C-alpha cells in the first residue's frame with residue numbers, strides 16, 4: 001500500500017492543533033481533527049475516535065489485513081507464533097466505563113492474538129477517579145504503563161479529550177474509542193463493513209442497507225452511516241418509530257455527500273429490496289424517565305418492541321437469496337428468538353461478532369504499522 005503524502009496545509013493544521021487548548025480543539029471540524037489524529041506518515045488513523053477518519057483506502061486495507069490475519073491464525077503453530085511476535089512486549093489497557101461483552105472481549109482477544117500484555121479497568125470505583133482524579137490525569141497515568149488505551153465511556157467527548165491530552169504529552173500512545181455515549185462506535189462500524197465485505201466478496205458498492213430500530217441513540221448506526229460515504233451508489237432505508245428517527249446531523253451528512261436515503265414505517269415492506277438488514281436494540285438505558293436504577297440481582301423490565309419494527313421468523317422468506325441479517329448485538333426482542341437459532345446462512349450476526357475480533361486485530365496491527373508484515377506473510 002502506498003502512503004499518502006501530507007500536504008503543507010495538513011502540516012500547518014497539525015502544528016496549530018498541538019498548541020490549542022481543549023476548548024479550541026474540541027470545536028474544530030472533523031476534517032481538521034483527523035489531521036491531528038491520523039498517522040502523519042501512513043495517513044491511517046493513529047487515535048481512532050470517529051468513523052469520518054476512514055477513507056476507502058484505509059477501509060479496504062483493514063479488511064485485507066483482517067482476512068490475512070485470520071488465515072495466518074489457522075496455522076496453529078507458526079502462524080500463531082508469528083502473530084504473537086508482532087506486538088510482543090507491548091501493553092494494552094481496556095478502560096471500560098460502561099458495560100460491554102463483545103467489544104471488551106474481542107479487543108482483549110485481539111490483543112492476545114498479537115502478543116500484547118493486557119490489563120483492564122471496568123469498575124471506576126476501583127480507580128483513583130473515585131478520589132476525584134480528573135479524566136485527563138487518569139489518562140496521562142495510563143500512558144505511563146501502557147502502549148495502547150481502549151476506552152468506552154458515557155461521555156461523548158471522553159476519548160477525544162484523551163487523544164488531545166496524549167498528543168501533548170511525551171507519551172503519545174494511541175487511544176481507540178470503543179463506544180462514546182450516544183455518539184459513535186467506530187470499531188463496531190468497521191466490524192459491520194468487514195461483515196459486508198465478507199458477505200459480498202468485497203463488493204459493497206451499490207448495496208441497499210435497511211437500518212432498523214433506535215436510529216436516534218444507536219451509536220453503531222451513526223458510525224456505520226458515516227462510513228457509507230466511502231462506497232459508491234449506496235441506498236439506505238431507515239425504519240424506526242417516529243421518536244427514534246435518524247438525527248438531523250446524519251441526514252445533512254447524507255445530503256452533503258449525496259448518499260441516497262429514505263425512511264419507511266414498516267420493516268416487512270422493505271425486506272425484499274434489502275441486501276443487508278441491520279437491526280438494532282431500543283437503547284432505553286438513555287431514557288430520562290426510566291424505571292430508576294435496577295435493584296441488584298433483579299432483571300430490569302423492558303418495554304416490548306412494537307411489532308412493526310421486529311424481524312419475525314417468516315421474514316426470512318422475504319429476504320433476497322444473498323441478503324444478510326445483521327445486528328451489532330446485544331439484542332432483545334427485536335428479532336424473533338428462533339431466528340438466532342436458525343441455520344440460515346443469511347443470519348450473520350454471530351459471525352459478525354467474530355469478524356469484530358479480526359477487525360480489531362487488523363486495526364491494532366495497522367496502528368502499530370504491522371500491516372505489511374501481515375500482508376506479506378508467506
Ligand code: CP
Nearest residue numbers: 100101102103328329
Ligand atoms: N456491539 C457492542 O458494542 O456490544 P457490547 O456492548 O457487548 O460491547
